[in-house]
Amino acid sequence: MKKHRTVPIEMNPGEFRTIGHHLVDRIADLLDSLPAHPVTTGESPPDIRKALDASRLLPDIGTDPAQLMNHATDLLFDHSLFNSHPRFWGYITSAAAPIGILGDLLASAINQNTGAWFLSPMASEIEAQTVRWIAELLGFPTDCGGLLVSGGNMANIVCFLAARQAKAGWDVRAAGLHGSKTQQLRIYCSKETHTWVQKAADMTGIGTNNIRWIPTDKELRMDIEILRDQIRADKKTGEQPFIVIGTAGSVSTGAIDDLEEISKLCREEELWFHVDGAYGGFAAMLPDASPELRALSQADSVAVDPHKWLYAPLEAGCALVRDPEKLREAFAYHPPYYHFGVEAINYLDYGPQNSRGFRALKVWLALQQAGRKGYEQMLADDIQLAKTLHELVAQKPELEAFTHSLSITTFRHVPSDLKITSDSVEEYLNQLNTELLTRLQNSGEAYLSNAVIDGKFTLRACIVNFRSSLADIDALPEIVLRIGREVDAELRPERLNIKG
Amino acid sequence: MKKHRTVPIEMNPGEFRTIGHHLVDRIADLLDSLPAHPVTTGESPPDIRKALDASRLLPDIGTDPAQLMNHATDLLFDHSLFNSHPRFWGYITSAAAPIGILGDLLASAINQNTGAWFLSPMASEIEAQTVRWIAELLGFPTDCGGLLVSGGNMANIVCFLAARQAKAGWDVRAAGLHGSKTQQLRIYCSKETHTWVQKAADMTGIGTNNIRWIPTDKELRMDIEILRDQIRADKKTGEQPFIVIGTAGSVSTGAIDDLEEISKLCREEELWFHVDGAYGGFAAMLPDASPELRALSQADSVAVDPHKWLYAPLEAGCALVRDPEKLREAFAYHPPYYHFGVEAINYLDYGPQNSRGFRALKVWLALQQAGRKGYEQMLADDIQLAKTLHELVAQKPELEAFTHSLSITTFRHVPSDLKITSDSVEEYLNQLNTELLTRLQNSGEAYLSNAVIDGKFTLRACIVNFRSSLADIDALPEIVLRIGREVDAELRPERLNIKG
Incomplete structure (x- = not known):
């Protein structure tokens, strides 16, 4: 063994800088261009596995780290769901604060x-x-x-x-x-x-x-x-x-x-x-x-x-x-x-x-960047957006507003001629909204999830997203209605066809 | 509420680039200069709390993120124990692969x-x-x-x-x-x-x-x-x-x-x-x-x-x-x-x-950068270093080699005139090696921890560190002996003083 090891996992400082700068640039570009991306590509497992070459064995021989990082970045940028997208409102997963991202870099480096x-x-x-x-x-x-x-x-x-x-x-x-x-x-x-x-x-x-x-x-x-x-x-x-x-x-x-x-x-x-x-x-x-x-x-x-x-x-x-x-x-x-x-x-x-x-570092940094007042404002804005969505939805004859609490709003699509409640109508509305949600999610235009309230399948927007603006919320009802009408035209059973 | 929010936690792409590049540079410099740093500064809790201004309340108003990241980097670079240091061999904490650090950045960004x-x-x-x-x-x-x-x-x-x-x-x-x-x-x-x-x-x-x-x-x-x-x-x-x-x-x-x-x-x-x-x-x-x-x-x-x-x-x-x-x-x-x-x-x-x-990303990247053969070599080298340490220690009359298995070697300092075993000698040797270890750790020259074997307090080097070289291992016995002799001169009870 030599006095100084050669180490296949090491990077020299120049390499680290070059690869690091390039990665920072790519991340900055991604964050800047998120609104132009679909929220998700809606690909199937075989699509993703093919892109990854999932069945490949662990290589015996190493790979150039610059090439590797670029490949990883391509794979992830091209085949991910972006919860930092301004129109991601599914589950409860927030957009990631940029200073938190850099905080994770520092935390990892200091190890x-x-x-x-x-x-x-x-x-x-x-x-x-x-x-x-x-x-x-x-x-x-x-x-x-x-x-x-x-x-x-x-x-x-x-x-x-x-x-x-x-x-x-x-x-x-x-x-x-x-x-x-x-x-x-x-x-x-x-x-x-x-x-x-x-x-x-x-x-x-x-x-x-x-x-x-x-x-x-x-x-x-x-x-x-x-x-x-x-x-x-x-x-x-x-x-x-x-x-x-x-x-x-x-x-x-x-x-x-x-x-x-x-x-x-x-x-x-x-x-x-x-x-x-x-x-x-x-x-x-x-x-x-x-x-x-x-x-x-x-x-x-x-x-x-x-x-x-x-x-x-x-x-x-x-x-x-x-x-x-x-x-x-x-x-x-x-x-x-x-x-x-x-x-x-x-x-x-x-x-x-x-x-x-x-883990604390990213939180500690974000708390200081925004300060208490900054957080108060952002949370209040998220809540206000959810409230606005509830109001917008209530104004649309083909949408039924359900709940609003904190930054969650629930609603569903109800075609105008299906306002009279019956078991078979309710069953169909559940089917309609379930399919609507799947198509909405796969479309990449916006991302909601669902809540079942009193047996009714509703669409659910949870806004813990500092990138969402009023413009994003404004756009949602029309997107939902467009997809909803498509689905309704395809799925409506004959016996409920009382439209005319 | 305006169409487009202003968001105190956001960074514009230019800011993200500037702060990110600067952080990457500082990390590259740190990793490059680690051998020149002490492994740890050995500061007390009050020292650290003072540097942090620990009792400060959460600020109401936000802070410029560039300034904040720099401050965080200063605090951590100046007051941390570096387990990525070539002479860190305590517990089982490894040096962090640079590609893993960048992998964590990408993972955090893609969130x-x-x-x-x-x-x-x-x-x-x-x-x-x-x-x-x-x-x-x-x-x-x-x-x-x-x-x-x-x-x-x-x-x-x-x-x-x-x-x-x-x-x-x-x-x-x-x-x-x-x-x-x-x-x-x-x-x-x-x-x-x-x-x-x-x-x-x-x-x-x-x-x-x-x-x-x-x-x-x-x-x-x-x-x-x-x-x-x-x-x-x-x-x-x-x-x-x-x-x-x-x-x-x-x-x-x-x-x-x-x-x-x-x-x-x-x-x-x-x-x-x-x-x-x-x-x-x-x-x-x-x-x-x-x-x-x-x-x-x-x-x-x-x-x-x-x-x-x-x-x-x-x-x-x-x-x-x-x-x-x-x-x-x-x-x-x-x-x-x-x-x-x-x-x-x-x-x-x-x-x-x-x-x-x-978490998988950093592991996936490192596995590919090194490849299977690369890992085989690095693990074998770590084990070889531990074995070499065991041999070096065995050659020193004032050091007693205990175990070597995988990349862990245990040994202790035994002054030449205390080779005859008795309960009081053993008790003193435990005291001596305990104090030796504390001083070694606080010195920042190298970092070991301990193992108690058959009631004997031993120094323990665990080498899961691709940055450690033969030169680092070579240097350890003399460091230990220098500190050990100092401690012995101070602590030796009169009744065991059979030196001269």
Whole structure:
């Protein structure tokens, strides 16, 4: 072996500069030209696999990195769905802040392992500051425990595990769920709760059968009376309620549970109060936020997703636990860490990970670029756009407006001659709107997803997108109607053909 | 609201280019000048917090992004531990491949949500190809199920959950661990197993009490006879063994369990055979890999960490499960996904996450830049360096060589006049080497961590670092001895002072 290795994975500084500059330029061009791209190309798996040459084996011999990066960039630019496109309004995936993109570059270059403070001194402190700032935005205590995680699922699961440990009443970490031979831990949440709760109940050994799915009121908020009755009934039969999950912005319609009432009930019943604010939690920063939403500040734990409404690129979730000791107690196997006699956080004691990357940086940068006022404005604008869409839709005779809450608006296409409700009409309208949505998505003109409300298949626009403007929203109803009329002309069954 | 929003988080293309180019240049300069930097500055938490202005509240008003990025870069370049430094050999954190850094930039820019295929068509297919290539490297079936996750802990936990579901014998996801009123699931692994197994047992509701810590032989490998006896004894008392975890490269010394024997035993006893190959798994690609290591190809599941020995920047772990259905069955709530009539993977059905980023890209790029042969060479060189270090250390009268396995070498400083073993000498040697290590780490000259072997505190070099050369290794013994002699001169108790 020679004194100095030759290393096939290395790049010399000149190469790094050249390839890096070129990539930055291509990204700048892409972001600038997004409105001219389709949101997605709507290709099939075989199309994509062919473009990738998916069946190729791992090459024995290396490839020139410049060529490789260019090829990767081509593949991704030509065959991706752009959630940073001004007309992407599907699911809850936000446009990525440019400073977050550059933040990820810096984070990757500095390659800090934020599992341990001494391996990542500045990065760990930046993460701690980011957590405090997020708490500040939410009105949550800034001396809470918290950390950045991969997303909403993991943020919620981390909080859920803190609740399990705090409320089980036996040493559940050591003894497992078997530790109590008699009692069954019970979870309470509304029927509108995101699927993370199933994964949490399942993964943590409690089991999805032990989720009490509480019905919702007409505005799709958890029914507090039913919740109270269920908790009391379960206690009477010797079961062990331990957590109530309030949702701050449901995935489907943006419904916000009455967090104030849930908080009160949890205090009365001595249960852990967790808020899933993955989507809507950040709206609590708005000056006109409702008291029901602001009450997330009273929770024992809150999950939020900076990669949603703080516009961070994927991935960035954040778990906050009011009492930092409760978070430590759920994960740590070490006493608190002191360095030079001063306490510092080893994040491996606060969550499931050991080695950890530096997700906080992009969030920390974006928070400072926009400032609190900047975020207030952007969130308010997203909400205003959703409201405007709801109004526009309500004005169109062939569109039926359903819900608007936070930045989610739901509606559907109803041909003018099908306004009279019947089971067969409803069935057809579901079929019509399902096909309409598929065609809209594949068209690349705009991207919506769907929500099923009272059995009705609706189109759903969720605007967590700082690139969407009024012009984009204005254009949507006509696009939907054009495709809807096409679909209707093709699909309408004879028996419903009462047009004339 | 205006037709076109003004957005405080946006950057115009010119800004993005300028800031991006400047950042690329600074990173290139840093990587080029790393050998001239200390590995770490060894600052205290108050130092770091002062530099960060940690107590500052979130600003109301935004900041110029160019200024912000420069400030962030300054903070991180001036106050970080560089695991990409040629003399970083602590824990198991690798140097970051430059193409991986640029890959993270591209991944962040394209911002694909790889939870669902249709949201990330090319990214999902690149992830699938990356998984196949990793399987190929390991000699594992390429039609296995697998996905990229945040790191070794999560990769192991994903496999562990697949095992729990496959082997419990009741519907553990729905009914929880309470689902079996009588039987206790049992986990088997050696005492040298990484702490992930505690987090896994704890988080999944089985409980850490149900880990059977099997003793190791003199080479710190799991004792197969004791393992067999324990499994049979537990079965006799009505307990339910379900998983045996073999380690391919222990954290402490790089010990490799006899995976062939464990595999046989698991077949006999009908247990899930999982291999934690987070550190050493990739060494199975080497032409001279031992049969004991290569037998990881027989496992039901394997966890590896591309952010270790594939030199990917954090984060990139990878979980592989031989039978893809077993992975789906542990996580999915949906039937297999078809798009245009062709099956495609929605990765949210394969792991704990819902929204997911695009970790695979950096791994996919690095695999191609180096090629299989390139990786074989780099891993072999890392191992050779560790072996050379072991030899160098053995030649020094004041250093005592302990173990060498894979790319980990352990040794300690033993002053020439303290060669006669006694309890008080051993106690002092532990104290001496502990202080030596702290000073070495804080000096920034090189970075080791430690391993405790038979109660002896040893210095531990783990070389997963393509930047380390023979010259770096050559320099280490003298650095250690210089600091060791200083410490010895200060700390030696009078009663051991038999020098002169």
